[in-house]
Amino acid sequence: MTNILFYLKFLICIIILISPGFTESAIIKDISIPVHRINEFPFIKIADLEKLPNVSYKLQDFESVEINFLGTKINLNNGGSFFRVNDELYHMPLWVEYQNNNFFVPYHGFFRVLEELKLVKSFLDPSKDIVIMDLIKFNITDISFEQRTNGCSIIIHNIGDFNLNSISSTLVKRPGEWLSLTIPWGRLDSSTIVNTKIANPIKKIRISQLPQSGQISFQLKSTVDDVDIKKDEDTNDLLIVIRVDHSENAERIKEIRKKWLLDTIVIDPGHGGKDPGTIGQKGTMEKDIVLDISLKLGAIIEREMGANVIYTRSNDIFVPLWKRTKIANESGGKVFISIHANSTTNHKVSGFETFLLRPGKTDDAIDVAQRENSVISLEENKFSYRDLSYENLILATMAQRVFMKESEFFASAIQKELAKVFNTNNRGVKQAGFQVLVGASMPNVLIETGFLSNSREEKNLNKKGFRKKIARAIFNALVEFKDKYENAIIDE
Ligand SMILES: [Zn+2]
Known part of the structure; x- marks a missing residue:
């Protein structure tokens, strides 16, 4: 056994010594x-x-x-x-x-x-x-690989003028098989070629120098759909384009799409039932306004996007905050949109804003969160909400960090679209601790669609056409969001 090992080592040394590249x-x-x-x-x-x-x-x-x-x-x-x-x-x-x-x-x-x-x-x-x-001495010294979503390209660089028909190759499709190219005048520089960084679906590269030709072989890792061998007339590069099995690839993309497609949208109309939300000077109730905007938004989504819409409530009933995210998570929702209307003691204040779940930075943001969270006092079966102290909010935010970027993008798209509808203040994207967003395991936002405490905005929000415009603006933002994230995922 030791003898065999010795000869093996000896043989390897000889091979290294006679290998021309070294x-x-x-x-x-x-x-x-x-x-x-x-x-x-x-x-x-x-x-x-x-x-x-x-x-x-x-x-x-x-x-x-x-x-x-x-x-x-x-x-x-x-x-x-x-x-x-x-x-x-x-x-x-x-x-x-x-x-x-x-x-x-x-x-x-x-x-x-x-x-x-x-x-x-x-x-x-x-x-x-x-x-x-x-x-x-060597006319084939440089090979490179380019990874593609559906396979790879192998480029054998600048190998001199050649007739493509003079290059022969083996026909392979299955994993483990070797795709071999025989180049009649090829003299291969083993030292550079074998150190090339390879790409999927190629597993290994191997060369053999014959007296009158050079052979380069690529071992397949997975099933290949087709292999295309071409000549670049400008550069004299030899190109080998390998496409992986199409059905396999399509399956994979379908799987990814299924997982990530924005196919289920959760709409959460704030308040309801015994909880009217805020009430305007003319008696307009937040729960009615936001339910109507929500139903209009849902109808557009179903009609134009073909996605499932899940409402946390679709009529005038009371739903506790904890139950709203439970509904969202259990329905496999891909995005959570909570819709509200705003209020403050200063009746001059107007405008629209979108919130992310994060520790509040400004007093007015914290006030909004406090008001929206206060509904908990009306809940009968007391759910043990975690007190949204700064530390707990940090924890809640961290739990959502995987989709925080998505939430941020969506929130700013909503603000941008709403700005086209409102001629009042764009109050921007804000952050605060909303109980209704805490448990959501998907990108989530809370929209305040205007101040019922401001008489002009109360009047606007009472108009059916205005509510329809708001729904359309949120939908447009959702389309932007869908495009960006679905494409990003497919490209990966
Ligand atoms: Zn509200």
Whole structure:
């Protein structure tokens, strides 16, 4: 057993040592080869190419020659202007010459192709009649992954001019299978490629260098719907677009949507029954005004959004505060909208405001919360409400921190929309400790739709058309909220 382990370690060391990426750079620089002039045109003697490391040639007969150029097979014929590179056909403006037992290739036509294939970089120095060459040891060095919601793109960067048809690939779809690409002239730089950061649904990347081609393989992690292999004509990048199984993906999105869709809206008309809420100078009762706005809002939601609407009360009955959030939570509500009308001793004060459950910052906000919470004294079966001291409110706020951002966005959208309806004060988004919001396990807001203590606002709130406008404004804010949060969730 120890022996096997020893040999295994030994083998690993050998592999690391001979792995080209670790020991040699990607380019062998500045090799010069003499130019031969035939009818004034520059030619290269094929025998001279053997000066380059890992380049050899073999005369098939006196008519043809095969060059092995770092594993790439090049075939030329005497008098021919066509030649093959790994079975791909290329054309030169001049033809191959055979003189004094030697083959000569026209420099411009031949080296243009080798450069396009990223085999070599060369430069003709006419003053000395030499060609200076940089031999490109690896022509595939850079691979990157881009994660997509429905799969990923693999980009094999700048691998030289190539014919897409010359690249073969395996057909795979199932987890565990290997998608293998064989690039005929490919010389892979293992040191950079294997360290590439991969993306789903690819599990592993593996390369194998064959004498005449390079093979890159990607192992699938999950079922794939289709694989598209393309060439970017501008950059000479090879693109592999992998789309994961569509039905699987659609299922997942449906699951997320089901969980997060704003499909159930809870509307909480304040007060009711023996609790009239605040009463205006003309005797208008808060409970009636807010019930009507709530029912109008619910009707618009059902008609235009197609969402379920849950009312904590839909007629003139008394519902304790604790029961309102219980109804909301048990119905699977996705947002809780509590609707109220305001009141204060100063009859000049008017305007609309939206509250979030948080420790109150200003006295008037605390006053509103105290008034709205005072209904508890009318509740018969005493529920043990937690005293909303500063500390307890902090705790209640923390319990809601997962959807605090949503509540904030919704509250400011409501204020923005209501400002279009009212020509009175936009009193802004405020925060205070409302018992009715404490237990809600969903984004929640409490809207004060105007002051019944102000005679002008009492008059307005008594108008059916005005209440309809308020309902429409809240609905518009809900649409904004729905768009923002559903899209954010789907994008993730
Ligand atoms: Zn109220």
